[in-house]
Amino acid sequence: MTPWIPPTINLWEASISAKKDLVIEARNLTKVYKMGEVEVHALRGLSLEVQRGEVMSIMGPSGSGKSTLMNTLGCLDRPTSGEYYLDGESVAEMNDDQLADVRNRKVGFIFQTFNLLKRTSALANVELPLRYANRSENRGEIARQALEAVGLGDRLDHKPNELSGGQQQRVAIARALVNNPSFIMADEPTGNLDSKSGDEIMRMLLALNEERGVTLIIVTHDPEIAKRTRRVVTIRDGQIAEK
Amino acid sequence: MDYLNSLVVALESLMANKLRSALTVLGIVIGVAAVIAMLAVGRGAQSTITGTIEGIGTNLLFVMSGGSSDVTNPKPLTLADAQAMQDSFAAPSVIGVAPMMQGSGTVTAQGESTSTMLEAVTPQYGPVRNIELTEGEFISEAHVLSRSAVVILGPDVAKELFGRTDGVVGETVRIDGQPFRVIGLLVSKGGSGFTNEDNRVIVPLTTAQSRLLRRSTPNRVDMIIVQAASSEAVPQASEEIAAILRGRHRTGIGADDFTVFNQQDFLDTAAAVTGVLTIFLGGVAAISLLVGGIGIMNIMLVSVIERTREIGLRKALGARKRDIMIQFLAESSMLSLLGGILGIVLGWLISVAVGAVAAASNADITPVIGVDSVLLATLFSMAVGLFFGLYPANRAASLEPVEALRFE
Numbered sequence: 001m002t003p004w005i006p007p008t009i010n011l012w013e014a015s016i017s018a019k020k021d022l023v024i025e026a027r028n029l030t031k032v033y034k035m036g037e038v039e040v041h042a043l044r045g046l047s048l049e050v051q052r053g054e055v056m057s058i059m060g061p062s063g064s065g066k067s068t069l070m071n072t073l074g075c076l077d078r079p080t081s082g083e084y085y086l087d088g089e090s091v092a093e094m095n096d097d098q099l100a101d102v103r104n105r106k107v108g109f110i111f112q113t114f115n116l117l118k119r120t121s122a123l124a125n126v127e128l129p130l131r132y133a134n135r136s137e138n139r140g141e142i143a144r145q146a147l148e149a150v151g152l153g154d155r156l157d158h159k160p161n162e163l164s165g166g167q168q169q170r171v172a173i174a175r176a177l178v179n180n181p182s183f184i185m186a187d188e189p190t191g192n193l194d195s196k197s198g199d200e201i202m203r204m205l206l207a208l209n210e211e212r213g214v215t216l217i218i219v220t221h222d223p224e225i226a227k228r229t230r231r232v233v234t235i236r237d238g239q240i241a242e243k
Numbered sequence: 244m245d246y247l248n249s250l251v252v253a254l255e256s257l258m259a260n261k262l263r264s265a266l267t268v269l270g271i272v273i274g275v276a277a278v279i280a281m282l283a284v285g286r287g288a289q290s291t292i293t294g295t296i297e298g299i300g301t302n303l304l305f306v307m308s309g310g311s312s313d314v315t316n317p318k319p320l321t322l323a324d325a326q327a328m329q330d331s332f333a334a335p336s337v338i339g340v341a342p343m344m345q346g347s348g349t350v351t352a353q354g355e356s357t358s359t360m361l362e363a364v365t366p367q368y369g370p371v372r373n374i375e376l377t378e379g380e381f382i383s384e385a386h387v388l389s390r391s392a393v394v395i396l397g398p399d400v401a402k403e404l405f406g407r408t409d410g411v412v413g414e415t416v417r418i419d420g421q422p423f424r425v426i427g428l429l430v431s432k433g434g435s436g437f438t439n440e441d442n443r444v445i446v447p448l449t450t451a452q453s454r455l456l457r458r459s460t461p462n463r464v465d466m467i468i469v470q471a472a473s474s475e476a477v478p479q480a481s482e483e484i485a486a487i488l489r490g491r492h493r494t495g496i497g498a499d500d501f502t503v504f505n506q507q508d509f510l511d512t513a514a515a516v517t518g519v520l521t522i523f524l525g526g527v528a529a530i531s532l533l534v535g536g537i538g539i540m541n542i543m544l545v546s547v548i549e550r551t552r553e554i555g556l557r558k559a560l561g562a563r564k565r566d567i568m569i570q571f572l573a574e575s576s577m578l579s580l581l582g583g584i585l586g587i588v589l590g591w592l593i594s595v596a597v598g599a600v601a602a603a604s605n606a607d608i609t610p611v612i613g614v615d616s617v618l619l620a621t622l623f624s625m626a627v628g629l630f631f632g633l634y635p636a637n638r639a640a641s642l643e644p645v646e647a648l649r650f651e
Contacts, residue, residue: 076559076644097563104561111648115556119259131248132561175560 022085023182023215024050024073029082031068031238042068043079044238050183050217055209057218057226060235067187069235070219074185075103087182104132108176110205112188114168116160116175122147123156126175133179146174150204166197173204183215184208190225202228246569253573260546264578267542271582271627272589274532275620279590281528283610284597285521291608292513296506298432298440300372302477303506304469306484310499317500318492322448322462325365327487328469334487336480339470341368342448346456350400350444352416357403360443361418363451371470374445379412379427386426386447393450394418395427399441418444421454477505529623535582536627543575543635554639555647567640575632576625583624587617 031043042065050056060066071077072084075091078099084092086106094102103109116125126143135142147153150170160168169189176184186205190198202225208214218229226232234241257264308320325342328334344363349356368374369381379395386393394416398408405411414425423446432440446455452462471480481503488501547554554567594610601608 071645074559076648097565100558100561100563103559109559111556115552115559115648117553117556119255128557129560132557132563132566179561 020049021052022049023052023054023087024048025083025085025088026073027083029069029072029079029084031065031072031077032080042238043072043082045082046235046239047082048073048233048240050215052182052215053209053213054231055206055216055218055229056231056233057220057229058233058235059221059223059226060241061221064235065238066219066235068238070185070187070217073217074107074109075099100132104129105179106182108179108181108184110169110172110176110184110186110189112191114160114165114172114192116168116171118160121157121159122152122163122171122174125160125171126178129175129179143174143178146178147171149177150174164197165193166200169193169197169201170204173201173208177208177214183217186216186218188220188222189218190222191220246573249566249569249573250577252570253577256546256574257577263542267538267578268582268585270535270538271532271579271624272535272586274528274535274627275583275586275624276589276593277528277531278525278620278623279587279612279616280593280597280610281524282521282616283590283594283612284608285517285524286613287594287598287601287608287610289514289517289521290611292517293510296509296513298373299506300468300470301506302471302474303371304471304477304481304484305504305506305509306467306469306488307465307502307504308500310502319458319460319463320465320467320488320501321460322464324488324491325464325467327491328467328484330487334480334483336472336476336483337469338472339367339371339468341365341371341468341470342464342466343368343468344448344451344456344458344465346451348418348444348455350396350404350416350418352404352414355404357400359397359400361451361455362443362445363448363456364445365448368445368468371468375430376427377430378409379425381427382445382447387449390449390453391447392421392423392454393426393447394423395429395445396425397429397441397443398431399439400444401428416444418446419455477507481505532623532627535624536579536631539575539578539628540631540635542578543571543632544638546574547571547635547639550639551642551647551650554642555644555650558642558644559648564640567642568636571636571639572629572632575636576628579624579628579632580621582628583621586624587620590620 026046026048029043029046030041033040033042046065046069058066058069068077072079075086078094079092082092083090086102089102091099091102117128123140123143126146127139130139130142144153144156147156150173152167152170152174155163155167160171163171184205189205190201193201205216205218206228209216216229218225220226306320309317320342322342325340328337328340342365346361346363347358348361349358364382365387366382366384374381376395381395382393385391396411396416401408401411404416405414408428408431411425411428415422416425417423429441429445448464452458469480469484471477484503485499489499492500494500557567591612594612598608598610
């Protein structure tokens with residue numbers, strides 16, 4: 001089997017000379033899981049670059065390695081081999097606590113199931129990343145501004161079960177934004193919403209990109225969602241599928 | 244994350260599952276309450292017993308017959324032995340010698356009958372044992388010399404026979420069928436069961452020897468109580484008495500046919516016994532605290548599994564291992580601390596209740612809750628919470644964020 005040479009490798013050389021502002025720079029990522037005796041190759045030498053301010057969607061059938069790529073880019077997991085630079089910082093070799101720190105400062109997560117803390121007010125939910133960042137000064141104020149930015153300035157003290165699905169996802173967006181991350185990783189952000197509020201959430205995410213230049217990566221299997229992003233990356237068998 | 248805040252978060256999460264938290268706390272409450280109450284009752288019993296022994300008199304030595312089994316011809320203690328101990332040249336440290344005999348008898352009067360302890364003594368018994376009378380007078384030298392049929396009644400005996408505890412002097416009672424004139428009434432000292440000092444009668448030693456408590460050897464006595472001049476003189480007095488008795492009984496060196504007990508020996512023995520009792524009770528109670536700790540561990544493990552997704556989320560948002568660890572340890576130690584505080588209150592209530600029950604049944608045990616046992620219980624319950632919380636907390640902190648987030 002001839003080794004697969006990533007087509008971006010020369011582009012990457014060129015990128016340095018072009019001084020592109022890269023948020024994500026992943027080279028030759030592999031990820032191998034052991035399922036009992038069987039080794040599962042979830043990523044097979046995948047390389048990817050994401051520029052600051054880009055809007056990108058990652059698509060792919062289940063089992064394609066899409067989730068593994070998301071977890072790796074989101075610093076939730078380490079690749080088995082390969083290099084990953086996030087804002088120029090090498091992440092692939094970091095220990096658990098360093099990864100936690102990178103997630104806290106540089107990655108804003110948005111989940112399909114919102115993942116808000118029950119019995120905790122919207123404000124406290126949004127404050128959570130600030131707490132883990134050990135930022136005590138006007139934490140409440142920063143969180144309040146983030147909630148106002150997503151149009152929930154009047155719902156600060158509401159608990160998640162007192163909010164609609166769309167509102168809950170907006171709280172999650174505020175939480176993702178509150179630490180000014182390098183990029184937002186949204187995993188099926190509209191998957192649990194009706195089409196109207198799903199559309200609202202998509203528009204809000206795209207607007208954040210337009211107005212604030214927030215880098216956005218959306219993992220989805222919905223082509224309608226993917227169509228609305230400028231760049232679509234399709235994963236198949238742990239590699240980026242040729243267009 | 245700041246510690247104060249993690250305590251608030253822990254409290255919130257415990258309040259979210261009120262019934263479960265309450266039941267878990269209950270395990271610790273019972274454990275701590277049991278420890279506190281048992282230690283308190285044990286100490287109460289200890290001080291009661293110590294008080295009783297000290298109430299017998301001060302600086303006393305108790306000489307009894309019987310000692311080493313090597314003695315070929317052991318001799319009993321006699322009145323003559325007691326008289327020899329009063330020799331102020333041979334025994335300068337001794338200020339009082341009270342030979343006595345003990346037994347039991349049936350006392351009857353006016354058709355009423357009661358069985359009671361019988362003490363046969365000499366006049367010296369009064370000062371040596373701090374005998375106090377509400378009325379009448381103590382046994383005199385004349386009573387002893389003339390073998391008078393006179394008796395001093397304990398208040399319980401008087402109440403039993405005459406239905407009153409005053410104006411009984413001059414009455415006549417029968418002890419084992421023989422008439423005795425009542426010449427005095429003892430002051431009530433309280434107590435019950437085998438330590439009841441109120442249920443006894445006191446008669447002259449010689450009278451008892453000839454009429455009530457017959458022994459094979461004439462002039463034999465059961466025990467000689469010796470009072471030393473001061474507490475410092477007690478060991479010296481003990482030596483002097485032993486020397487006198489060895490000379491009189493002609494025993495070989497190192498083989499005494501008598502035994503001298505020191506009051507301090509009794510105190511030490513009693514303290515040792517009640518100490519063991521207290522430790523035993525406390526130990527049994529500590530086991531329930533351990534069970535409570537296992538309850539905490541159990542519930543924390545359930546809680547970790549239930550909140551796997553929450554842990555995953557917190558990690559995704561940047562929580563480090565330590566942050567999760569602190570969060571769960573805060574919860575478990577808060578459970579146990581709460582249990583500890585409630586347990587101290589409950590233990591105190593139990594102690595008060597035990598004291599009240601004891602007082603009602605004349606046992607007169609006053610439970611003593613020491614600051615040390617409160618501190619011990621608090622620290623121990625905190626330690627239980629931390630120890631049994633450590634494993635679940637570590638389990639939570641070690642969860643892989645990816646797996647935890649995927650957990651359904």
